[in-house]
Amino acid sequence: MNITWKIGGEAGFGIMSTGLMFSKIAVRHGYNIFDYVEYPSLIRGGHNVYEVRVSDSPVYAQEKKADFLFALNRETVDLHKNELKDGSIVVIDREKFDVNSADFPDGKVILYDLPLGKLTLSVGADKVMENNVALGATMAIFKMDLAVLITIISEIFAKKGEEVINKNSKAAQAGFDYVTSHPPKNFLLTLPKKKASTQMIIAGNEAVGLGAITAGCKFFVAYPMTPSSSLMHFMAAHGQKNGVVVKHAEDEISVINMAIGASYAGVRSMLGTAGGGFSLMVEGLGLAGITETPLVLMVGQRPGPATGMPTWTSQGDLHFVINASQDEFPRIVLAPGDAEEAFFLTVEAFNLADYYQIPVIILTDKYVGESHFSLKVFNLDNLFLNRGKIVSWEDEDKVEGYLRYKITDDGIPVRAFPGMKKAIFTANSYEHDEYGWSSEEAKDRVGQVERRNKKLETYKKTIPDPKIYGESDADLTLVAWGSTKGPVLQALKDLREENYPKKVNFLHLTHVWPLPVPHLESILSKAKKKLIIEGNSTSQMASLIRQETGITFDHKLLRFDGRPFYPEDIIIKVKEILS
Amino acid sequence: MIDNVNLYQPRSPTWCPGCGDYGIWASLKNAIKIMNWDLDKFVIVYGVGCSGNMTDFIMSHGFHSLHGRALPNAEGIKIANHMLNVVCVVGDGDCYGEGGNHLLHAMRGNSDIKVLVHDNRVYGLTTGQTSPTSPHGYKSKSTPLGVIEYPVNPLSLAITQGASFVAQGFAGDITHLITLVTAVLKHRGFAILNVLQPCVTFNKVNTYTFYRERIYKLDDKHDLRDREKALSIVSDPGHKIPLGIIYQVERPTYQDQEIVLQQGPLVKQIIKNPSEHADLLAEFSEVEKESYHMAG
Numbered sequence: 001m002n003i004t005w006k007i008g009g010e011a012g013f014g015i016m017s018t019g020l021m022f023s024k025i026a027v028r029h030g031y032n033i034f035d036y037v038e039y040p041s042l043i044r045g046g047h048n049v050y051e052v053r054v055s056d057s058p059v060y061a062q063e064k065k066a067d068f069l070f071a072l073n074r075e076t077v078d079l080h081k082n083e084l085k086d087g088s089i090v091v092i093d094r095e096k097f098d099v100n101s102a103d104f105p106d107g108k109v110i111l112y113d114l115p116l117g118k119l120t121l122s123v124g125a126d127k128v129m130e131n132n133v134a135l136g137a138t139m140a141i142f143k144m145d146l147a148v149l150i151t152i153i154s155e156i157f158a159k160k161g162e163e164v165i166n167k168n169s170k171a172a173q174a175g176f177d178y179v180t181s182h183p184p185k186n187f188l189l190t191l192p193k194k195k196a197s198t199q200m201i202i203a204g205n206e207a208v209g210l211g212a213i214t215a216g217c218k219f220f221v222a223y224p225m226t227p228s229s230s231l232m233h234f235m236a237a238h239g240q241k242n243g244v245v246v247k248h249a250e251d252e253i254s255v256i257n258m259a260i261g262a263s264y265a266g267v268r269s270m271l272g273t274a275g276g277g278f279s280l281m282v283e284g285l286g287l288a289g290i291t292e293t294p295l296v297l298m299v300g301q302r303p304g305p306a307t308g309m310p311t312w313t314s315q316g317d318l319h320f321v322i323n324a325s326q327d328e329f330p331r332i333v334l335a336p337g338d339a340e341e342a343f344f345l346t347v348e349a350f351n352l353a354d355y356y357q358i359p360v361i362i363l364t365d366k367y368v369g370e371s372h373f374s375l376k377v378f379n380l381d382n383l384f385l386n387r388g389k390i391v392s393w394e395d396e397d398k399v400e401g402y403l404r405y406k407i408t409d410d411g412i413p414v415r416a417f418p419g420m421k422k423a424i425f426t427a428n429s430y431e432h433d434e435y436g437w438s439s440e441e442a443k444d445r446v447g448q449v450e451r452r453n454k455k456l457e458t459y460k461k462t463i464p465d466p467k468i469y470g471e472s473d474a475d476l477t478l479v480a481w482g483s484t485k486g487p488v489l490q491a492l493k494d495l496r497e498e499n500y501p502k503k504v505n506f507l508h509l510t511h512v513w514p515l516p517v518p519h520l521e522s523i524l525s526k527a528k529k530k531l532i533i534e535g536n537s538t539s540q541m542a543s544l545i546r547q548e549t550g551i552t553f554d555h556k557l558l559r560f561d562g563r564p565f566y567p568e569d570i571i572i573k574v575k576e577i578l579s
Numbered sequence: 580m581i582d583n584v585n586l587y588q589p590r591s592p593t594w595c596p597g598c599g600d601y602g603i604w605a606s607l608k609n610a611i612k613i614m615n616w617d618l619d620k621f622v623i624v625y626g627v628g629c630s631g632n633m634t635d636f637i638m639s640h641g642f643h644s645l646h647g648r649a650l651p652n653a654e655g656i657k658i659a660n661h662m663l664n665v666v667c668v669v670g671d672g673d674c675y676g677e678g679g680n681h682l683l684h685a686m687r688g689n690s691d692i693k694v695l696v697h698d699n700r701v702y703g704l705t706t707g708q709t710s711p712t713s714p715h716g717y718k719s720k721s722t723p724l725g726v727i728e729y730p731v732n733p734l735s736l737a738i739t740q741g742a743s744f745v746a747q748g749f750a751g752d753i754t755h756l757i758t759l760v761t762a763v764l765k766h767r768g769f770a771i772l773n774v775l776q777p778c779v780t781f782n783k784v785n786t787y788t789f790y791r792e793r794i795y796k797l798d799d800k801h802d803l804r805d806r807e808k809a810l811s812i813v814s815d816p817g818h819k820i821p822l823g824i825i826y827q828v829e830r831p832t833y834q835d836q837e838i839v840l841q842q843g844p845l846v847k848q849i850i851k852n853p854s855e856h857a858d859l860l861a862e863f864s865e866v867e868k869e870s871y872h873m874a875g
C-alpha cells in the first residue's frame with residue numbers, strides 16, 4: 001500500500017504546517033511517512049508544494065505521481081497536472097477558480113469541489129483556519145479518524161486556550177462533515193487506522209539539533225542561510241532550557257571565530273551554515289586546524305555557487321568542504337542519509353572533534369535537512385560522550401611541564417583550557433613549537449605537520465564500514481552518499497516488489513572523508529557493474545573514490561537541477577544498465 | 580601571584596628599536612601586575628600584525644588569532660567562561676579594517692572584552708601600506724599618490740556604537756598609559772583603548788614629535804558620562820589630540836544579559852548524560868498513549 005498526498009498553493013496559506021500535520025495524522029494512524037516540500041526563495045506569492053508519501057511498510061522517498069492533490073490555486077493545477085495517477089483525486093474550491101477534466105491530459109482524475117471558503121465562514125472560523133477545513137475534508141476522503149486531528153489541534157494550540165482550539169476543531173469538523181455527506185464518487189483509497197503508532201517524526205535539521213544538545217553542545221552560533229536556518233531556529237527555541245548559549249552573529253566569519261573561541265575555552269561548540277556561509281568561514285576552518293580546536297560544523301548544501309538556488313537541494317560541496325583552506329590539516333566529513341543518521345552522526349561528530357581536536361563537518365542539504373522522516377524513537381541508552389585527552393579542572397594545578405602541542409605517537413596531544421592555574425600555552429595561528437610559541441624552524445614545522453596528519457591515520461583505523469543494502473553477489477552495485485540514500489533504498493524496495501529478476505545492491509557512504517578505503521576496495525573491486533548516483537554535475541564522489549582507491553565507475557546518474565533524485569529515475573537507469 | 584618572572588618568556592621582542600609597541604607591552608604587563616591577576620584570571624587574544632606579535636613576548640594563556648578576527652574569538656571565549664578577563668591586543672588595520680564589522684557588533688552588545696588597539700596608522704607587518712587611520716593624502720607603497728579616503732574616527736565610532744569605555748593613550752607616555760590600561764582592565768563591559776603608536780620604520784608622518792606637539796590630557800573635571808562632550812572632544816577639528824578616558828558608562832554587558840550564563844560559567848555547567856535527554860526526544864514522539872507535546 002502506497003499513497004502520495006500533496007497540497008499546493010501560494011506561500012502564506014500555511015502549506016508547511018498543513019503538510020506536517022498530515023504527516024502526523026498518517027503516523028498516528030499507524031503508517032510510515034516521508035515528506036518533501038518545494039518552495040521558492042520568496043516569503044509571499046511563490047508556489048509552495050508539500051507532499052507526504054504514506055505506506056504501511058517503510059517509506060524512504062517521495063514519488064513522482066500523487067494520488068491526492070489539494071490545489072489551492074490554479075497554478076497548482078497547471079504545475080502538477082502531469083504528476084497524477086489514473087483515478088487520483090483533485091480537490092479544488094470552485095468559488096476560487098475552476099478547472100475541468102480536459103485540464104488533465106495525462107489521465108482520468110476525479111475532480112472534487114470543496115467549498116473551502118464558505119465552510120470556514122459558516123462555522124465562524126477565521127480565514128487562517130482554512131487549512132483545518134482542508135485537513136478535515138482530507139480525512140473524510142480517506143476515511144480516517146477525525147479525533148486524531150482534533151487531538152493534534154489541541155496540542156498545537158494548548159497555550160492559546162480553549163477558544164482557539166474550539167474554533168480550529170470546528171473548522172476541521174466542517175470539512176470532515178461536508179465530505180461525509182458529499183462523498184467523492186469512485187475514489188477507493190482509504191487510510192483506516194491500522195495500529196497504535198510507535199514512531200516519531202523528525203526532520204534532518206531537527207535531528208542534528210537534537211544530536212547536538214544530546215552531545216552536550218553548550219554554544220551554538222550561526223548566521224541565517226537556507227537550508228541551515230531551521231537548525232538555528234531549533235537551537236534558539238531549545239537553548240535556554242538545555243543550557244546552550246545560542247548566538248546569531250554578525251557574519252559567518254564571526255560565527256566560526258566565536259565557535260573556535262568558545263571551544264578553545266572548553267565548551268563543546270557548533271555552528272550551522274550553508275555552502276555560501278561556509279565559503280566565508282574557510283580561513284577560520286584553518287585556524288581551528290592549526291590551533292587544534294575541536295569544532296562541529298553543519299554545512300547544508302544548496303545549488304550554487306554564490307547565491308545559487310537557495311531553497312533547493314544539492315550535493316555539490318563535497319570536494320569543497322574536504323579541501324577548503326590553504327595548506328593541509330586533518331578534518332572529518334560525515335554525510336547523514338536520513339534524520340536518524342543525522343542524529344547519531346552529530347553525537348559522533350562531537351566525540352570525534354574532541355578526541356582528535358579537529359573540525360568535523362556534518363554535510364547535509366535541503367533534502368535531508370527539511371524533509372520529515374517517521375522513525376522509531378531514537379534509543380539514547382548506548383550513547384556516550386568522549387571528550388578525549390584533556391587536563392581536567394580538578395587537575396588544573398597539578399600539571400607540570402605541560403606542552404599543548406607535544407609530539408605524540410597517535411598525533412593527539414593533551415588539551416588544556418584558559419583559566420587553568422597551570423597548563424599555560426598559546427593557541428597559535430602561526431606555525432608553532434610544542435608549547436605554542438611561533439616558530440619558523442623547519443623541525444617544528446615538519447614535526448607539527450606530521451603529528452597533525454597522524455591523527456587522521458589514527459582515525460582511519462576506526463572508520464565504520466559503509467552499509468550495504470541488498471544481496472552480496474549483485475549484478476549491479478549502486479553507490480551513493482548522504483541524502484541520496486532514501487531514493488536509492490526506495491528504488492530497491494520498488495524493484496523487489498515488482499519482482500525484478502536481476503540482483504541489485506547498494507553501498508551507502510556516510511563517512512565521506514576520509515573514506516573507509518579498505519572496505520570500499522573490497523566491495524567495489526568485486527562488483528560486476530557499478531553505478532554512482534549523486535547530486536552534482538561532475539560526480540565528485542566518483543572522483544574521490546578513484547583518487548583513494550583507483551576504482552572507476554562505468555555508469556553515472558547525476559542530478560544538479562536542485563531537485564532530489566526520484567526512485568523512478570533510478571529504476572529506469574538500473575534497467576537500462578542491466579538490459 | 581603574577582610577577583615579572585611569570586610574564587617573562589625566553590624570547591626578546593622583535594619589534595624595531597624605538598617602536599611604540601614596546602611602550603604598550605610594558606604598560607600591559609604593568610597593568611596586569613597592578614590588577615594582581617594570577618595566570619588563571621585572564622587570557623590575551625592577539626590579532627595579526629606587528630602588534631599581535633606580542634603573543635610571543637608574554638607568557639600567559641594566549642590565543643593568537645587570524646588577522647582581524649581577535650574580537651569574535653574573544654567573544655566566544657568570554658561566552659564560554661565569563662569568569663575570565665579577556666583582553667585583545669590588535670592593530671588598526673586588524674581591528675578597524677579587516678575586522679571592522681566585528682568591532683561594530685561587539686560594541687553594540689557591550690560584550691565584556693577589553694581591546695587595546697596599536698594605532699600606528701599604517702600596516703606595519705606588511706611593510707607600511709596605508710591603513711584605515713592613515714591621514715587623508717597619506718603616501719605609502721599601496722597609495723603612492725596619496726590615499727583618497729579620510730581616516731576612520733575610532734573614538735567617535737566607539738562612543739556612538741555602544742562601547743561603554745572609550746579611551747586614548749600614547750605609547751610615548753608609559754606612565755600615563757599604565758593608568759589607562761589599568762582602567763581598561765578594571766572596566767566591566769566593552770572597553771576600547773586606542774593607543775597612538777609611532778611606527779618608526781614606516782610612518783614618517785605620525786612620529787613621536789608629531790604626537791607630542793598635539794596631545795593634551797583630559798583633566799579631572801571631564802565628565803566621563805557626558806556623551807555629547809565626549810563626541811565633541813574626539814571630533815575636534817583643531818588637530819588637538821585628547822588623551823585619557825573620554826567616555827565611560829555602566830551598562831549591562833552581553834554576558835550579563837545572556838540568560839543561560841546566569842547558571843554560572845558555561846565551561847563549568849554540568850553536561851548531562853545523553854540518556855537524560857528523553858524529554859527533548861518526547862517532543863518529536865508520535866507514539867500513542869504518551870504525553871507528547873509539540874512546539875506551537
Ligand SMILES: Cc1ncc(C[n+]2csc(CCOP(=O)(O)OP(=O)(O)O)c2C)c(N)n1
Nearest residue numbers: 627628629630646670671672673702703704
Ligand atoms: C586574511 C589576511 N590578509 C592579510 C594578511 C597580511 N597581514 C598581516 S598583518 C597585516 C596588516 C597589519 O597592520 P595592522 O593591523 O595595522 O598591524 P601592525 O602590523 O601595524 O601592528 C596584513 C595585511 C593576513 N595575515 N591575513
Ligand code: SF4
Nearest residue numbers: 595598629703778779
Ligand atoms: S614596522 Fe613599525 S610597527 Fe612594526 S615593529 Fe617596526 S616600528 Fe613597530
